[in-house]
Amino acid sequence: MRYIDIDDLVLPANWNARATAAAAKVALGGDPDVDSQVWRDLKDGLGDLSNDKCWYCETPIPRSDNAVDHFRPKGRCSDAATTHNGYRWLAFEKTNYRYSCTFCNSRRKDVSHGTVGGKADRFPLLNEANRLYAPGPLHQEEPALLDPCALDDWELLGCRQEDGSPCASSNDPIVEQRVRASIEVCHLDHEPTCKLRHPLVVKLLSEVAQAKRFFPLSKTDPAMRHEFYEVAKRIKKSIDRKSPFSGELIFILKGQRHTDHPWIQKILES
Ligand SMILES: [Zn+2]
Known part of the structure; x- marks a missing residue:
């Protein structure tokens, strides 16, 4: 919602x-x-x-x-x-x-x-x-x-x-x-709706895990910085108000916040 x-x-x-x-x-x-x-x-x-x-x-x-x-x-x-x-x-x-x-x-x-x-x-x-x-x-x-x-x-x-x-x-x-x-x-x-939503949750969590791996490396490695931004852009897109189930995906993303990863809060606020 x-x-x-x-x-x-x-x-x-x-x-x-x-x-x-x-x-x-x-x-x-x-x-x-x-x-x-x-x-x-x-x-x-x-x-x-x-x-x-x-x-x-x-x-x-x-x-x-x-x-x-x-x-x-x-x-x-x-x-x-x-x-x-x-x-x-x-x-x-x-x-x-x-x-x-x-x-x-x-x-x-x-x-x-x-x-x-x-x-x-x-x-x-x-x-x-x-x-x-x-x-x-x-x-x-x-x-x-x-x-x-x-x-x-x-x-x-x-x-x-x-x-x-x-x-x-x-x-x-x-x-x-x-x-x-x-x-x-x-x-x-409604089960068919949950089944539509679940793969998007799985995809988001996998992208967040990827971005969390890339983020510390991105500070010194320009190639990793590029990779990090690409994943971060996809994460941002999934919570865009035009995207399906974006409200629930925001809830999932909020649960991934961590002091070592201030970029998550930034995406949530953007
Ligand atoms: Zn409906």
């Missing part, structure tokens, strides 16, 4: 007027799905913000497969303590949109690997008592799900070196709770 600044979204001409008109119909009791084309028209713009990667899992996916997810579900909310008809008033609010792959967005069962997930109408909160049932200040709610559009949330998600499966980046109980919720709701432990 990486931070997405949704304010960078480029809106098609006349989009705001169409969204306002559609929201007015919903306020009068209309079904948001009637005007679903309004949010579908943002799909390309939302994809542009992440280099066409899912905002939740960073899997690159063909645009045709992607969906515009409503972070706060528009239809109903199955996590609410009492009947919740969805955050209908946010159906046409652009800041409620997340670009999402089918596995993160739609409820699916992976029978062969025993996992199930997909966001659908899920939206768990840390404290259910604070849930909004009508328009109100959104900051009142503390989402359990990690939000790619919240400045710090992406850094809370890591992955395991041994199999590429998702994990919390710290053992803070709230972080662990939120990561658990995100894994469950967004199906982040």
Whole structure:
């Protein structure tokens, strides 16, 4: 996961007027799905913000497969303590949109690997008592799900070196709770996704090991200096925000920091 600044979204001409008109119909009791084309028209713009990667899992996916997810579900909310008809008033609010792959967005069962997930109408909160049932200040709610559009949330998600499966980046109980919720709701432990992620982790660790060997030699040997920079460039590329699973790879790279290797911190900050 990486931070997405949704304010960078480029809106098609006349989009705001169409969204306002559609929201007015919903306020009068209309079904948001009637005007679903309004949010579908943002799909390309939302994809542009992440280099066409899912905002939740960073899997690159063909645009045709992607969906515009409503972070706060528009239809109903199955996590609410009492009947919740969805955050209908946010159906046409652009800041409620997340670009999402089918596995993160739609409820699916992976029978062969025993996992199930997909966001659908899920939206768990840390404290259910604070849930909004009508328009109100959104900051009142503390989402359990990690939000790619919240400045710090992406850094809370890591992955395991041994199999590429998702994990919390710290053992803070709230972080662990939120990561658990995100894994469950967004199906982040979907085995085929972990299998895509794992080889990149293995490659990164092998390049870091190589760079750690080259680095001390690079101080006196120009040929080794060249080799070191070549590997360092590849490491930097793998954590670039355009690269698949870059958030989790940053977590792995952070774990490799060492006082003898200040270049790792430099790459992380670059
Ligand atoms: Zn996804």
